[in-house]
Amino acid sequence: MESSDDTADATAAADVPGPGLRERVWPILRLLCGLLILAAVWQQASTTFARAVAGGSDLPTTIVNFFSFFTILSNVLAMLVLIVAALRAFTGADRRGGEPRWLTLALASATSYMILTGIVYNVLLRSIPLDQGATVPWSNEVLHVVGPLFMLVDLLWAPGRAALRWSAVLEVLIFPILWVAYTLIRGPLVTSPRTEEPWWYPYPFLDPHLQGGYFGVAAYVFGIAVAIIGLAAAVVAIGRRRSRGRASVSALVE
Template sequence: MTWWPYARLAAAALSLAAVIAQLSLTVQVALEVTTPWGSHLPTVGWNFLSFFTIDSNLLAAVVLIIGAIWALRHRGDAEQEPRWLAVLLVCASTYMIVTGLVYNTLLRGIELPQGTTVPWSNEVLHVVFPLFLLLDVLFAPRRRALPWSTVFVTAIFPLVWAAYTMVRANLITAPATGNAWWYPYPFLDPRLVGGYLGVAGYVVGIAVAIIGVGCFVVWMGRSRAASPASASSVAKDFSRSEG
């Protein structure tokens, strides 16, 4: 599939456009607010970058661009993607697939204040781009088999993000409400889910989802790297180098 790098570039561009569109609206809303906490742009901007969805989309877009550039530079050979790129793709794919799952199971039915969300951007960030990353796992060429320990690598960033979120939450005044706390997602707010025990339940559930999806992504990479088509490509590349 010589066209796949271009599909990666197009998907990454769409995701970045969606992030920029939502950020622009967020800043615009903040500029129109009269309260000091709602119009404090440093807090508004940092909150925006504290959403797991935004972080995952930015990471995935950058990784897909890097992967596309690498593939275009190596389009004349049958070399597998390098290990570092394969690990980044596993992480990006895992986070985006989990983003899609969490949004569509826990957050889709939650009403947001009118005018604070760009509808098409919301769908791209939570549905379209996660689906593309799933397709990338299933069909992108030149997959490299990685050890199962890679699954634990995927858990590092979500754990750090969760700890950062829970520590920061009570240090921030919520721009929209003026509350002396701010959580990016309602299922992380102990006031809404029955205390920190309720939060822990959601965190454990999402951690299980991350590990499960990470296992699926690594397994798929190992399976596709060991497929007859991949083995044939490697054999041809080896025989060409020997000749």
Template sequence: MGYAFFRAAGALLGLAAIIAQMARSVQNALASSTDYGSHLPTVIANFLSFFTIQSNVLAVVTLAIGAVWAWTKGRDEDTEPRWFAILLACTTTYMLVTGVVYNTLLRNVELPQGVTVPWSNEVLHVVIPLVLLVDLFFAPKRRALPWRAVWIIVAYPIVWVLYTLVRANLIIAPATGNAWWYPYPFLDPNGPGGFGSVVVYVIAIAVGIIVFGFFVIWAGRWRHERVKAEFATM
């Protein structure tokens, strides 16, 4: 039961960080002197198109569901439901990938002053990934998933990449006025390396997602077996 409060606190912190960053993005749009920079529907859609934001929204929802389940039906259940185990595995994988990609590829990317909210940025890219990592190894009643569940985990990132690459050339970048908008520089074929570089990064991240997905499934299976072993010796 006490762990439900940890999940609830993580959900609230993540929600606050998302709202703070979204408010800053809207504020910057309202202060823009150009039509494309002040077009709120595009600014908001761009904000919600970041993998980081989508993953953190999913994390907020998942942690909130986990807390509510622990306070209600979880009282009488020995193991979390299968649907929630899959949701949690997906969320944990995406947040771990978010944390690793940001801290290895994006942390030193310079952005215009005032674009990000510093504390929110750290919460979304560091704190919430750590919350999900802690959850993976310490949350009670973990269910073991079959190894094939990894293909469910990788489905959403594939759809997100396709969505991003198709949408990019339909959007005028609010900050620069470019006739394209990519959420991350390593996905932009207009930069150094062109499409070849983009393909390399996409493949590398896809492999990373599969590796992290297997890691998350392994951790869940390991935790489940440990609980079974403990009960067997009682």
């Protein structure tokens, strides 16, 4: 004979609606995109490190430099978040308990950073000639175009995206602020493995030697800060608007 608890559990399980077509397809798309980003980062890292070894460059410095690019860090975060979100969907965790706040915030952060990466690269860096011996063309496009576009599409159409309070915008800003501080502090302390210059910066707009000093760098940092604030606010706003169509304001992620 079933207990009352067993009956209640069975009733609750019956009340959980089955996944629709989009709920079934989207986790697969997230997983595939996450794995594509992983392959792109891996291929570019392998090429960069192999070239450093062949050229006699300092490998530890090259490795740290590689993971000091905002593009790489943003893509690694997006890859992890997409794969985790996909795996949670496969197990039905979000359908039973809703998307947890940490995942909602991680998705909002990754989305903001990836869209910023796509904008900055295609507006400021696309025209700069690349060292084709060091750059993997398909990987470069995945990291700067395909990944950011998927995160934008995910923001607009992924099922189950929960809402965040407006204070989450400030939380999204924490990592970019720390990254800029790290970059500007570390830059003059590192010798470039490739050029032997007594400094190294991941992007030319952060290099005071190319921008006429730190005032020039500050102008770029300010512009990018405004952009990331606007992007984070837009991401949070879209999440709130989409969630409002599914639940009341009281369902906001706490």
